[in-house]
Amino acid sequence: MTVESSAKNTQKIGSINALRFFAAAFVVFYHYGFVFYYREGGYVDLPILRFFFQYGYLGVDLFFIISGFVISLSAEGRGAYGFVKSRIGRLYPVFWVSALITTLFLIFGGSLISSDMYWSRFLTNMTMIPSLFNADALDGTYWTLAVEMKFYLVVFLLLLFKKFKDIEPLAIILSAIMLFVPIVVPDSEIIWIPNFIAGVLFYKIYKDGLTNWRIFGLCTSLIATLIFAIRRVPYLTEGYGVEFKPSTITLYIVGFYILFLLISLNKFKITNNKY
16 A cells, blocks of 8 residues: 555544534434434423424434445555455444443343343344344344445445446446436335445545536435435324424435535545544
C-alpha cells in the first residue's frame, strides 16, 4: 500500500460522528417517546416528544448512507483480508458486549421482558447474523446489522476479485435500476440499497469531486429512497393510528442528502482518525 493510499484510509470527516450521534438519538427517541406510547410499551407520555420524534425511524436511512460512505473510505486501498480484519476489529467486540448485556436483561428482566433464552440462540447471535441459523435475534433493533453485513459482503467480493475500482459505475447502474424495483418487487431489505449507493457516491464526491454521473446517481438514489419511504406511510399510519405525512418524510430525506453533499464537498471541518 502506498503512503498516499494509507493517508486516504486515515481521513475522517469529523461531521460524520455528529451525524451518527444525531441518527442514533433520533432512532432512540423515536422508540422512547413515540413507539412505546402508542404500543403501550412504556409509561412515557410527553406530547412534545411524540411530535418531534414521530419521524425518528428515518435515522436508519441516515445510518445506511453513513455506512456507504465510511465503508467505501475504509475499503479504499485495502485488500480483502485487510478489509475483513478492520471490520471484525471494529464491530464484533462492541457487539459482543452489547449482546451479552441484552442477554442478561432477557434472563433477569422478569415480567418486564418476556423472551425465551437458550444457549443456541445466544451463540448464533454472536455471529451477528442469527437469521442464517434460523434463530431469533436477541433484540429486534439488531436487524440493521444483518443489512450492513450484506453490504460488507458486496465490498469484500469486489476487493477479493480486485474490482473495487468499479464500485462507482456499479452503484450508478444499480441506482437507475432501483427506480423500477418498487413496481415489481414487494418491500424487503432491498429498500435500503439506495441509501448505501448514495453513501458510496458521496464518498466519491468527497474524494474526487462532482461529476454529471455522480449527480445522476444521487438523483436516482434519492427518488428511489423517497418511493420506498412513502410506500411505508399507509403501514405506519395504520399501525400507530397517527398520520405520517409524505411531505415531512420528503423534507427529512432531502435534508439528509443536502447535508451529506455539503460534507462531501468539504464544507465542514475534517479531522484525522482511522476507520
